[in-house]
Amino acid sequence: MAKQKTMASTPQRRVGTVLGTGFFLILSLIIVFPVFAGLLASFRPGTQLIRRGLSIDLNIKTMNLDNYVYLFSGNADSQKYFMWYKNSLIITIVSVVLTLLICYFVAYGLTMYDFRFKNLLFTIVLATMMVPFEILMLPLYKEIIAFKLIDTYTGVIIIGLCGASTIFFFKQYLSGLPKDLLDAARIDGCNEYSISVRIILPLAKPAFASMGILCAMGSWNAILWPLLVLKGAEKFTLPIGLNTLLTPYGNNYDVLIAGSMFGILPILVIFLIFNRYIIDGMTAGAVKG
């Protein structure tokens, strides 16, 4: 960074810059390649995917928009696809809103007050991160059946509402705010809950942005748990629905490939708009360790 800014621009340095930048250019091309190949494939008949695999062929004459026309045609396949899309949107929006609010208030309680079980609770928050979800998956599945939440969106959403990493991130963020604000507000006659909503919440907007995007990505792409909970095809989320198209006969590959590309779109748009917040949110836990 600021290490050698004073150094004059020499030929060696220019060569270094070309090499350094060139390295990341090549790396980026490698990373983009599979998605680009998928995009190209989405302009060709699905039968080609079965016969030839994903291959890069820039010949524009053999490309057409048939898969997308089919996807948006409003026929049975198209309706099914957009039903999954809608289900994913509903689940994502509801779970993001609820998760953010609940995690914010929990983190607020853990940060702004000194109470007896504070440290114990925070240790517990961290401890829950030490157990992979997959171990709890089967008992949770039985629990959700017992609660009669199987095949419901509630069943999908409810288990993730108190995400430990989200609480942790909010706590990191809130710790940076001056606690004097609370006392000032109390003197002005604000009660404890109004303070959390009216005074501190507006200040935590950047944290909401970071965590909101990360939660939305997680929820939009989630597959393992929704795969267990959702049974009826009319309840499927997009990833699960796309997964059902992966039959060995490949008769649905037209919808699969075009649908996959169109499924990346919402997350990609959000990412391009908010990418600064994503990186802030994602790396917050790593620095302090």
Next chain:
Amino acid sequence: MDINYSGVPAKGQASLLKKDKKVNTMSFKKIIYSQKVAPYVFVVPFILSFFFFWVYPLITAVTMSFQDIGAINSEWIGFANYAKLLKDNVFHIAVFNSVKYMFFTLVLLIPFPMLFAVLMDSHLVKAKGVWKAVLYMPALTSVVISGTLFRLMFTEYTTGQMNIISSFLGLGTYKWLKMGWSGMLALLIVACWRWTGVNMLYFLSGLKSIDSSLYEAADIDGASGWQKFRFVTLPLLKPTTVYVLTISVYAGLSMFLESYMLWAGNSSPNNIGLTIVGYLYKRGIEKNDMGYACAVGVVLLVVALIINFAQLIFNGTFKKEVE
């Protein structure tokens, strides 16, 4: 002020909608609103979630692992499930695959992203924002989509990308997803594709927190580039490294979906893509043998905890907390 109250968790806060000032009229309200009680109200959702969706399932997982779970009755069978695991060759393959996968992801996804981050942090790279965004992109795509794309790239037909590349390099063509080594290679390539950028960003944020005056001091002492990396960057990056190591151990051992998507289902030829969680899923969901599957889960938990505690002790993380 323009605030949205609608999503406030309902625990004792509903009254907030109407009146803020008339608090001291009722004693119950007074208690709920007191500074002593408020923190508990805030953390109630976490405590509920903790007991229902963590403590209870964790205890259930352990107790179920000692049972034979039937549709109606469950029978206590002691360590029989574990004894069976010891003799279960398919489970051994799954453990071996998961540990191998974890080991190679550590080898590939810690040093290289760290070096990339150091390079990215230097003055040698232009247009940093673009590269960061592109390298992060794979983490945005669902495993369903990326797994499908890679499955098609690793097709056994000669027209697939991987076969084009390998025959271009003079290595001939392969049935990638039908052999042990190449199946693992495919899994690792997917892992590198998805996580290189993410880990690089972790290291990059670690680098940002290093005080640049330390590098200036090293310059004055005449330190070479390597010495600066070895004696300044590496030690100060340690908290980040330990964090990435910890999450990578868990992610590696509990990998399942990548394999599930690459082989379009939970069965691969000779179980070359079977992982511990894949076996848990197969036993618990596909064969409905929950007790045995829970024993698999408990083994996974124990292995993950042992590796991570060993790693954290080795790295001196616990010592620091005591200070």
